[in-house]
Amino acid sequence: MAFAPSLSLSKNARPLIQCFSPSFQSRVALASVRDHSYLSRQQKRHANGYGAGPQSPGQVGAQPGQPEDTGEGGSDGKSHRAADWAPTLLKMFENAATTVVSLTVLGLAGYGYHRYYKYLVLQKMENAFKPGDPVLELAALGGETPKSIVDNEDNDDQHWIRLKEQQKIDAIVNGSDRGHYHLLIGEKGTGKSSMLLDAMQKVDGEGISMFEAHADPEIFRIRLGKALDYEFHEDYIGSLFSIRGPRDTTALLDIERAFNKLEKIALLRRKKVGKPLVLIINSTHLLRDDEDGRDLLELIQQRAEQWAASNLVTVVMNSDDYWVYERLKQYATRMQILPVLDLPRSQAISALVRYRSRYYNEEPKPEILEQVYEKIGGRLSFLNQVARSKDMLHTCDKICRAEKTWFLNNCWILGEEMDDDVMDQQKYASAAMVLAKALVDQEKAQGSQYDPETGRILPQIPLHKARQVMTRADFIKDYDHINIFTIDAQAMVRADSVPMLNAFREICSEEGFEEHLQGTLDRISAIESLGRTREIVAKDLIGNIYQIQGRPDKGEGIRVSIKAKEDEGKD
Numbered sequence: 001m002a003f004a005p006s007l008s009l010s011k012n013a014r015p016l017i018q019c020f021s022p023s024f025q026s027r028v029a030l031a032s033v034r035d036h037s038y039l040s041r042q043q044k045r046h047a048n049g050y051g052a053g054p055q056s057p058g059q060v061g062a063q064p065g066q067p068e069d070t071g072e073g074g075s076d077g078k079s080h081r082a083a084d085w086a087p088t089l090l091k092m093f094e095n096a097a098t099t100v101v102s103l104t105v106l107g108l109a110g111y112g113y114h115r116y117y118k119y120l121v122l123q124k125m126e127n128a129f130k131p132g133d134p135v136l137e138l139a140a141l142g143g144e145t146p147k148s149i150v151d152n153e154d155n156d157d158q159h160w161i162r163l164k165e166q167q168k169i170d171a172i173v174n175g176s177d178r179g180h181y182h183l184l185i186g187e188k189g190t191g192k193s194s195m196l197l198d199a200m201q202k203v204d205g206e207g208i209s210m211f212e213a214h215a216d217p218e219i220f221r222i223r224l225g226k227a228l229d230y231e232f233h234e235d236y237i238g239s240l241f242s243i244r245g246p247r248d249t250t251a252l253l254d255i256e257r258a259f260n261k262l263e264k265i266a267l268l269r270r271k272k273v274g275k276p277l278v279l280i281i282n283s284t285h286l287l288r289d290d291e292d293g294r295d296l297l298e299l300i301q302q303r304a305e306q307w308a309a310s311n312l313v314t315v316v317m318n319s320d321d322y323w324v325y326e327r328l329k330q331y332a333t334r335m336q337i338l339p340v341l342d343l344p345r346s347q348a349i350s351a352l353v354r355y356r357s358r359y360y361n362e363e364p365k366p367e368i369l370e371q372v373y374e375k376i377g378g379r380l381s382f383l384n385q386v387a388r389s390k391d392m393l394h395t396c397d398k399i400c401r402a403e404k405t406w407f408l409n410n411c412w413i414l415g416e417e418m419d420d421d422v423m424d425q426q427k428y429a430s431a432a433m434v435l436a437k438a439l440v441d442q443e444k445a446q447g448s449q450y451d452p453e454t455g456r457i458l459p460q461i462p463l464h465k466a467r468q469v470m471t472r473a474d475f476i477k478d479y480d481h482i483n484i485f486t487i488d489a490q491a492m493v494r495a496d497s498v499p500m501l502n503a504f505r506e507i508c509s510e511e512g513f514e515e516h517l518q519g520t521l522d523r524i525s526a527i528e529s530l531g532r533t534r535e536i537v538a539k540d541l542i543g544n545i546y547q548i549q550g551r552p553d554k555g556e557g558i559r560v561s562i563k564a565k566e567d568e569g570k571d
Helices: 013-018 022-047 072-127 134-142 166-173 192-202 217-228 237-241 251-272 291-310 322-328 345-359 366-376 380-388 392-411 420-446 463-470 475-481 498-508 513-532 566-570
Strands: 181-185 208-212 277-282 313-319 335-339 460-462 485-487 492-495 545-549 559-563
Touching: 072 251, 134 192, 166 192, 166 277, 166 313, 181 291, 181 322, 192 208, 192 277, 192 313, 208 217, 217 251, 217 291, 251 277, 251 291, 251 313, 291 313, 291 322, 313 322, 322 475, 345 366, 345 380, 366 380, 366 392, 366 498, 380 392, 392 420, 392 498, 420 460, 420 463, 420 475, 420 492, 420 498, 420 513, 460 463, 463 475, 463 492, 475 485, 492 498
Parallel strands: 181 313, 181 335, 208 277, 277 313
Antiparallel strands: 460 492, 485 492, 545 559
């Protein structure tokens, strides 16, 4: 095979090439030199016995049937083959280096963002405990922060009603009372939430976070996250890349994760300030008394015990129902109970006098004040309504009618003519009526207990005795939940309020009430007896006398025999 000695430009093409730009001429010359070098290498390969085609990378030795050339020409061919591999290796190295650098930069950026996100989460949660709280702002906008007359009329910054528990709550909220977690228990409207808001307002919410509980754990989780300014990794940028985040879990695990972050903030705060954080869970009784609610309450109690022992966080729970205390008592070692009761008589009457004199320019008569207290007692929510009304006695009667209507709508009995389909509901209602009558009878037997300072003492029955009176053990918690009866921290059962006790008296004193109640109980017993009775029907056996013998309750069988008639026996 013959090769051209070179690819240099001909004499006729040179003038044509010179008409172009110098850069174009240089590129043409470079291409000519490359082609010349390539043809020279091909000639040497042909001379050494290789084929004219291109050498494959795997072809290192001689062709089959050709002796291996070990002379000067062979070493020159190896050097050229090594030169052919050099660009490929260089590109491979460049690509590998680029990949490594890209992955390194991406990994460092992701790690840096992850660290920054963790820092941002802690920073946001720390800001949630700085002065100023959304709960205080909402309460101020809605007028929930109590504003009333004080003991000293010249001081308008304090409230007209000073509960004896307020100083204790102030010490808990400002961080001076530590080493325990607390449960505020009392009836609805006694001022538990108002005292907590008052204590928070005195320190401007510094180091305090408060939120409302809910029966649904998911909503509880969202409210906890809002109070702590924690979004449970929902704002994590990794979700943009379809990375499974830690949020894909249950509500309890999210709450546990939020408590872990809160613990880190509490450790940092203790080093700086030296006081524990305060976490207030309002309306804890709204949690359901089921498996999920009990698990959530147990989780909160475990953290509260741990934080109280290390003085990191003081947990304050507020509840209207007894079952929360009953559940927490099983594992409580550092829990303190703070009962919040109605105002005593002297304090309630004094508050009414000062409020009416300041805002209505009138001095209520003592007999009217006594009537007001006899009708509504010292319940703070009722006093608030009466003090702002023009006719206090009319407002008291309205409150009593509302309580009586509530009781009758939930627990009125239908009498002996009731249908058997409503037996379950009537069991619930009749048990409440029996307990209400027992409280009224106890008051009649012991007499009206009245103290000049504390006021009227409501009749009460121990919890186990109340269950014995009703002959049911499961209804009393439901009555407590709907605010008909209440169970205090000493497990004593009484009417939920003075207006509710007045409703009990009115109902039990109605003519024919006892007969109506007894007729309902008899009808319930008859329906239950019918449910326990089995009827046997014998067909086509008319005209004979049958004798049934046996005691199934003693393990004996039942025997049925036919007894012949006397006249047939004579025949």
